[in-house]
Amino acid sequence: MRNANQQFRPRGMRSLATVAHERGFSSAISFVRPVERLQMNQGNYHQPVLEKEITELLASQEAGVVIDATLGGGGHAAALLARAPQIRVLGIDRDNAAHTAATERLSEFGDRVRMVKATFAEMETVVAQAAEWIGGAPIVGVLLDLGVSSRQLDDVTRGFSFRADAPLDMRMDPTSGESAAQYIARVDVHELVSILRENGESRFAGAIAHSMKRALPTTTDELTASVEAAVPMAARRRGHVATRAFQALRIAVNGEAEQLVTGLAASINLLSIGGVVVVISYHSGEDRVVKEILHQAHTGGCKCPVALGCVCGAVQRVEVFKASAILPSVAESETNPRARSARLRIARKVSQ
Numbered sequence: 001m002r003n004a005n006q007q008f009r010p011r012g013m014r015s016l017a018t019v020a021h022e023r024g025f026s027s028a029i030s031f032v033r034p035v036e037r038l039q040m041n042q043g044n045y046h047q048p049v050l051e052k053e054i055t056e057l058l059a060s061q062e063a064g065v066v067i068d069a070t071l072g073g074g075g076h077a078a079a080l081l082a083r084a085p086q087i088r089v090l091g092i093d094r095d096n097a098a099h100t101a102a103t104e105r106l107s108e109f110g111d112r113v114r115m116v117k118a119t120f121a122e123m124e125t126v127v128a129q130a131a132e133w134i135g136g137a138p139i140v141g142v143l144l145d146l147g148v149s150s151r152q153l154d155d156v157t158r159g160f161s162f163r164a165d166a167p168l169d170m171r172m173d174p175t176s177g178e179s180a181a182q183y184i185a186r187v188d189v190h191e192l193v194s195i196l197r198e199n200g201e202s203r204f205a206g207a208i209a210h211s212m213k214r215a216l217p218t219t220t221d222e223l224t225a226s227v228e229a230a231v232p233m234a235a236r237r238r239g240h241v242a243t244r245a246f247q248a249l250r251i252a253v254n255g256e257a258e259q260l261v262t263g264l265a266a267s268i269n270l271l272s273i274g275g276v277v278v279v280i281s282y283h284s285g286e287d288r289v290v291k292e293i294l295h296q297a298h299t300g301g302c303k304c305p306v307a308l309g310c311v312c313g314a315v316q317r318v319e320v321f322k323a324s325a326i327l328p329s330v331a332e333s334e335t336n337p338r339a340r341s342a343r344l345r346i347a348r349k350v351s352q
Contacts, residue, residue, distance in 0.1 A: 048075035049339045059084035064140035069120035074102035081109045091115045094173040120263035138272035147282040165221040170250045180249045181218045199248035271349040287343045294347045318347035
């Protein structure tokens with residue numbers, strides 16, 4: 001039986017270290033000084049999902065540091081800093097474009113913000129290296145807003161979307177690791193089949209994987225064509241035929257599944273007692289992993305029969321707010337398309 005300090009890993013998932021080595025991810029972490037006013041074009045980052053609910057929750061915390069582990073354009077962070085003067089924000093993102101946008105958006109908050117270029121799987125290292133700025137303050141919240149941002153989808157040069165032809169890249173940090181095109185060329189067909197099946201493409205996963213390996217696409221249009229060649233018109237589901245393939249490749253290229261397991265475990269470890277971890281996911285696979293990790297932390301791994309009570313010594317580490325995910329309101333879903341598939345889960349730390 002796992003004890004309370006062991007990290008949960010869903011069955012069949014490889015360690016982050018293994019995936020990072022295979023895909024050439026860099027563990028280098030770049031610290032950015034407290035933001036100053038810069039005359040830059042922020043662009044149009046997405047409207048933060050569930051902004052009101054998340055801001056109200058985190059603003060109610062005692063004085064301390066909130067880690068926005070997926071900083072993006074700084075939307076959630078700006079709303080929180082404006083609402084809660086007792087809170088400072090340590091923002092983490094791997095995307096240079098996100099840092100540029102967040103620097104401008106958060107400039108008015110000065111030293112209350114520290115931004116770091118890293119992945120959220122490196123959160124514990126980031127916190128250790130930011131110890132002087134944190135100054136012994138408690139970590140009272142961690143926010144994980146998973147997936148790809150609207151800004152990344154809309155930038156056709158990044159290769160995340162089938163809506164326009166572009167180089168098949170898909171890296172959230174374009175300066176590190178291998179592109180989606182390189183990934184397809186490197187891995188064998190069995191790995192492609194596996195990632196497609198994990199993302200809901202069950203019936204035609206084999207045909208699509210073989211088609212990709214024959215085509216070796218280097219652009220988004222070529223990837224779309226390889227998927228279309230493998231799926232008969234009569235068998236195509238509602239929506240674009242290549243949606244699941246694009247999602248599967250993006251998750252694989254960026255190590256998102258492994259990052260989530262490592263980052264969420266780190267979030268729970270770093271929180272002070274009473275601190276909250278807040279996670280927004282956008283597809284069922286992500287949400288399932290979040291739910292399982294939070295359940296593991298809630299039960300401490302206990303498998304004892306409920307009728308007999310716990311006799312294994314398991315330690316509850318968090319209280320989960322709701323068994324089911326919190327969904328955006330109908331009004332928000334209508335005005336913010338990104339919110340339509342969002343699922344929010346929250347847990348409060350109760351013991352080390």
